[in-house]
Amino acid sequence: MSEEEEEEEEEEVKDALVEEILQQGDTAIIYPEAPEDEQSPAETGGADENGTPDSFSQLHTCPYCSRGYKRNASLKEHINSHISSKKCVGAAPANGVTRLVIKSPSPSAQSRPVAIAPARVLIKEKAESKPLQEQLPVTQIKSEPVEYECKPLTAAPPATPPAGHAVAQPTAAAVGAAANLPQGVAMVVPTVGLVSPVSINLSDLQSVLKVAMDGNVLRQVLGSANGVVAPGKQGIVVQQPQQQIISLPAFVDHDGTTKIIINYSISPAAAATATATGQPTPLLVKSQLAAAATPAASATSQTQAERAPTPEVADLTLVKKEPQCEPLGAPAAAPNEEEEMAAPVDLSEPAAAARVAGGGGACLLCDDCPDNLEALHLLQHRKAANGEAVDSAALDPSFAALLSEAGVTLAEPSPVDDLLSLLRTYFASNANPGEAELARIAQSVSIPVEVVRKWFAKMNCGKRAGERNKEAPLAAVGSKRPAPEDASSQNGEEEAEPAASSGAPSDCGSPPGALTGGLVIVKSEPEDGEGGDSQAEPLDLSLPKQAMAAKAACKAGAPAGKQQEQPLNLSCQLKGRTIYVAAPPAGIVATAAQLPALVAIAGHQGGAAVGCLGAKRTILIPQLTYTYAAPAAAAAGAKTVVLNGHKVQDSRPESSPDAGGGGGPEEQSDAKKRRLENGVYPCDLCSKVFQKGSSLLRHKYEHTGKRPHECSICNKAFKHKHHLIEHSRLHSGEKPYQCDKCGKRFSHSGSYSQHMNHRYSYCKKDGAGGGGGGGAPGTRRPMAEPGSPGGGGGGGPQSDSRTTTPPSQMDSDERESEEEEEEEEEEEEEDKEAMCMDDIRVVQVDDGECEIYEGNFEEEEEEEEGGETEGQGGQQEFACDVVEVELGEGPAGGEAPDAGAPDCEAAGPDNGEEAGNADVPAKEAAANG
DNA sequence: CTGGGGAGGGGGCCC
DNA sequence: CGGGCCCCCTCCCCA
Numbered sequence: 008m009s010e011e012e013e014e015e016e017e018e019e020v021k022d023a024l025v026e027e028i029l030q031q032g033d034t035a036i037i038y039p040e041a042p043e044d045e046q047s048p049a050e051t052g053g054a055d056e057n058g059t060p061d062s063f064s065q066l067h068t069c070p071y072c073s074r075g076y077k078r079n080a081s082l083k084e085h086i087n088s089h090i091s092s093k094k095c096v097g098a099a100p101a102n103g104v105t106r107l108v109i110k111s112p113s114p115s116a117q118s119r120p121v122a123i124a125p126a127r128v129l130i131k132e133k134a135e136s137k138p139l140q141e142q143l144p145v146t147q148i149k150s151e152p153v154e155y156e157c158k159p160l161t162a163a164p165p166a167t168p169p170a171g172h173a174v175a176q177p178t179a180a181a182v183g184a185a186a187n188l189p190q191g192v193a194m195v196v197p198t199v200g201l202v203s204p205v206s207i208n209l210s211d212l213q214s215v216l217k218v219a220m221d222g223n224v225l226r227q228v229l230g231s232a233n234g235v236v237a238p239g240k241q242g243i244v245v246q247q248p249q250q251q252i253i254s255l256p257a258f259v260d261h262d263g264t265t266k267i268i269i270n271y272s273i274s275p276a277a278a279a280t281a282t283a284t285g286q287p288t289p290l291l292v293k294s295q296l297a298a299a300a301t302p303a304a305s306a307t308s309q310t311q312a313e314r315a316p317t318p319e320v321a322d323l324t325l326v327k328k329e330p331q332c333e334p335l336g337a338p339a340a341a342p343n344e345e346e347e348m349a350a351p352v353d354l355s356e357p358a359a360a361a362r363v364a365g366g367g368g369a370c371l372l373c374d375d376c377p378d379n380l381e382a383l384h385l386l387q388h389r390k391a392a393n394g395e396a397v398d399s400a401a402l403d404p405s406f407a408a409l410l411s412e413a414g415v416t417l418a419e420p421s422p423v424d425d426l427l428s429l430l431r432t433y434f435a436s437n438a439n440p441g442e443a444e445l446a447r448i449a450q451s452v453s454i455p456v457e458v459v460r461k462w463f464a465k466m467n468c469g470k471r472a473g474e475r476n477k478e479a480p481l482a483a484v485g486s487k488r489p490a491p492e493d494a495s496s497q498n499g500e501e502e503a504e505p506a507a508s509s510g511a512p513s514d515c516g517s518p519p520g521a522l523t524g525g526l527v528i529v530k531s532e533p534e535d536g537e538g539g540d541s542q543a544e545p546l547d548l549s550l551p552k553q554a555m556a557a558k559a560a561c562k563a564g565a566p567a568g569k570q571q572e573q574p575l576n577l578s579c580q581l582k583g584r585t586i587y588v589a590a591p592p593a594g595i596v597a598t599a600a601q602l603p604a605l606v607a608i609a610g611h612q613g614g615a616a617v618g619c620l621g622a623k624r625t626i627l628i629p630q631l632t633y634t635y636a637a638p639a640a641a642a643a644g645a646k647t648v649v650l651n652g653h654k655v656q657d658s659r660p661e662s663s664p665d666a667g668g669g670g671g672p673e674e675q676s677d678a679k680k681r682r683l684e685n686g687v688y689p690c691d692l693c694s695k696v697f698q699k700g701s702s703l704l705r706h707k708y709e710h711t712g713k714r715p716h717e718c719s720i721c722n723k724a725f726k727h728k729h730h731l732i733e734h735s736r737l738h739s740g741e742k743p744y745q746c747d748k749c750g751k752r753f754s755h756s757g758s759y760s761q762h763m764n765h766r767y768s769y770c771k772k773d774g775a776g777g778g779g780g781g782g783a784p785g786t787r788r789p790m791a792e793p794g795s796p797g798g799g800g801g802g803g804p805q806s807d808s809r810t811t812t813p814p815s816q817m818d819s820d821e822r823e824s825e826e827e828e829e830e831e832e833e834e835e836e837e838d839k840e841a842m843c844m845d846d847i848r849v850v851q852v853d854d855g856e857c858e859i860y861e862g863n864f865e866e867e868e869e870e871e872e873g874g875e876t877e878g879q880g881g882q883q884e885f886a887c888d889v890v891e892v893e894l895g896e897g898p899a900g901g902e903a904p905d906a907g908a909p910d911c912e913a914a915g916p917d918n919g920e921e922a923g924n925a926d927v928p929a930k931e932a933a934a935n936g
Numbered sequence: 937c938t939g940g941g942g943a944g945g946g947g948g949c950c951c
Numbered sequence: 952c953g954g955g956c957c958c959c960c961t962c963c964c965c966a
Contacts, residue, residue, distance in 0.1 A: 697947090698948090699952070699953080700952075700953090701952070701953050701954080702947075702948080702953095705946085705947080706946080706947080708946095709945085709946070725944080725945080726944095726945070726946085727944095727945070727946075727947090728954080728955075729955070729956065729957080730943090730944065730945065730946090732955085732956085733943075733944085734943080734944080737942085737943080751941090753941080753942085754942080754943090755941085755942060755943055755944090756956085756957060756958065756959085757942080757943065757944075757945085757958080757959070757960075757961085758940090758941055758942055758943075759957095759958090760957085760958055760959050760960085761940085761941075761942095761959080761960085761961095762940080762941075763958095764958090764959075764960095765940090766939090766940070766941095
């Protein structure tokens with residue numbers, strides 16, 4: 008067919024382009040797989056508005072789909088479409104331009120796509136699932152479900168899972184399998200959290216890892232951890248063939264940093280150093296998701312470990328190392344591993360001390376924090392600082408201002424961030440350092456003592472303020488909502504930690520709490536209250552919500568109320584296959600808390616792998632599409648990255664637009680400011696770019712959760728006005744969309760679209776046949792109902808709507824045939840996002856050999872099934888600085904949803920939901936605990 | 937269990 | 952440039 012020909016041409020073009028790009032040594036290779044596949048079909052359907060892929064247009068070829076455009080401008084425009092078409096997961100390169108380029112054969116295309124999915128945490132509530140989503144507080148809205156599929160693949164040989172399947176439904180097992188992947192195997196990892204899976208060429212990954220290992224990052228990490236950089240790691244990292252493409256789960260950190268997490272393990276020695284060595288296993292604390300609840304709830308890791316078994320959540324096993332060794336006061340030379348995890352960037356020694364201190368059990372930043380949560384807590388604090396204005400203000404005094412006052416000038420912001428990170432670390436370790444300590448700190452950061460002193464003072468003030476507001480220091484985040492019920496309510500079980508504790512977690516962290524170990528995987532519940540409070544957008548889903556809550560409560564045994572308490576918390580929901588990470592109202596996609604959560608997830612994956620593999624090798628590779636330099640971000644360790652000369656950092660609204668109310672004007676101005684040279688408006692929270700500032704602003708709602716358009720009838724709020732319009736039709740009964748073939752009418756354009764695209768071809772034509780004619784509709788159309796938008800006569804209105812339809816109809820017919828074939832692939836690939844290898848940074852690496860996803864599915868499965876026991880085995884070797892979570896183990900027991908992993912695919916959502924429910928409550932309980 | 941519709945959400949295009 | 956309209960995807964519920 009002509010289509011085929013076109014495709015071929017495109018392929019050729021692509022190849023050529025790819026070659027060119029490849030030849031450009033430094034160009035990062037990105038595999039925008041989705042685009043190609045996705046579009047190809049569409050393309051076949053018809054020419055692009057901007058042009059057709061004809062020979063001439065090849066002058067300006069789209070790197071994604073190889074379409075040719077005569078005008079560069081057209082190409083540029085064509086490129087909002089590749090980048091922005093997807094939900095903002097963030098991985099897409101900001102400027103599509105040079106880097107975007109290359110597309111390798113889709114993983115599926117690859118010989119053996121192996122789906123690697125993080126272990127699935129089944130947290131999904133069945134019935135609730137939907138309601139939850141709907142009900143999720145605005146703050147949480149942003150969160151996206153991440154699936155953790157445990158192991159559908161288990162049975163499948165690592166090497167040869169059905170392409171489609173594997174891709175579509177990667178499983179934890181898959182992950183494990185991945186390790187063993189033969190060359191040419193493509194590993195696809197489902198999205199974790201906010202970011203869609205990123206496809207990475209193994210070779211590139213290797214390169215990155217090598218570089219990282221050699222580079223400062225590694226040194227920092229390792230050095231901090233062990234004080235020594237493990238030499239010779241290079242090359243060890245990824246041993247898979249270069250051609251392999253690996254899709255790794257990626258997520259966007261609160262920083263806006265896109266990260267890819269690969270299980271990593273720290274060499275035992277390192278682990279020992281960093282953590283209490285002798286007890287690798289002991290160190291590993293398995294906390295169930297349920298436990299995750301609040302940081303406060305979380306007791307010491309060990310304690311949690313004991314608790315961990317909590318039935319419901321169980322799936323996730325958190326392994327947390329506890330800092331030991333060092334005295335609180337003394338900043339240990341060893342950096343805090345957790346910190347590192349959290350903030351790869353810099354971190355230093357003090358962190359370790361902090362941990363140690365934390366290990367002691369008390370959070371330096373607040374009294375509420377559980378021992379194990381220290382790192383997380385810090386993150387939370389940081390997050391709070393960034394996330395909410397109030398909190399941030401309290402927690403993160405304007406360091407810049409202090410510097411300014413002191414007459415200290417830092418050339419670049421990044422240094423400031425780094426300094427802040429250090430200071431925070433110190434602060435974490437000792438909020439009230441003596442003069443000597445201050446002097447030492449000042450010296451270490453090369454900043455006048457006065458400045459440091461003031462900073463600490465401010466920090467303490469902020470802390471107090473936060474405490475006042477909330478019992479929890481981090482309260483800022485949670486502060487918004489009084490958490491009346493939550494604390495005790497949720498879990499009576501564990502700790503009776505007051506709301507305060509929960510509050511803290513809420514911000515950051517419910518998730519963190521959930522992961523007691525620092526993992527915050529928390530299932531965001533639809534908190535009724537929360538949503539309303541923080542986001543101020545109570546949807547009317549209340550009934551469902553309550554129902555759900557009730558269910559959750561029942562399952563978990565935790566009171567539904569808890570959710571309310573944690574509105575702000577970033578929560579990770581594990582739904583069937585997905586983990587949702589709810590962003591705080593602040594609008595920041597991921598909060599610090601998320602990081603931990605993500606880490607946990609990673610750990611989880613790794614866990615699976617570990618279990619299978621022996622848990623040794625997991626590499627945590629945070630991938631940064633770009634990182635913000637924002638102080639908070641810095642704290643997180645993210646580094647600033649300049650994309651195409653555009654500093655994303657600045658743009659970051661991290662300020663928690665929501666909290667702040669997301670200044671419209673500011674945002675607008677911001678949007679304008681950010682306009683890049685190429686005329687596009689990049690989103691600072693994700694890598695998407697938009698042609699119009701307004702589009703960017705609109706897009707921002709995705710991150711902020713802001714829902715400016717509220718239904719006057721039911722108060723339901725929407726991000727997009729047109730959503731409100733569509734919604735309004737529900738109230739009015741208006742059904743402007745009608746199928747010209749079968750006459751069915753639709754109030755929602757989406758329904759209509761779906762019908763036209765997927766059913767039109769075979770929907771019954773009642774009388775009119777027409778396929779396409781505008782008149783056709785008339786036959787069935789009952790006419791215009793009152794609402795018919797068209798307004799005109801019965802036919803008129805519809806005809807209007809119809810006008811749009813014809814094309815789609817036409818396309819639909821054609822498409823279907825084609826799509827059918829490609830659909831799977833497309834879908835699978837859709838989620839994938841291209842990433843720049845350059846953006847990959849290795850945060851932590853094992854001392855020993857670094858392998859990626861070693862292990863067998865089977866093993867994993869077994870282990871998972873085996874549950875804790877096996878998991879622990881893996882854990883032993885795991886000593887992770889931060890926290891690793893193993894998923895799935897619990898399930899077998901019923902606790903772990905993951906266990907469900909085995910069934911993941913089949914069970915998929917359902918299991919997940921259930922698990923999720925359980926988890927959530929459990930988490931909450933834990934938190935409360 | 938599956939198909940279809942409802943509905944939410946994201947983004948593009950046109951005016 | 953911004954707003955409105957439309958398309959499409961995806962999830963979920965229901966028949």
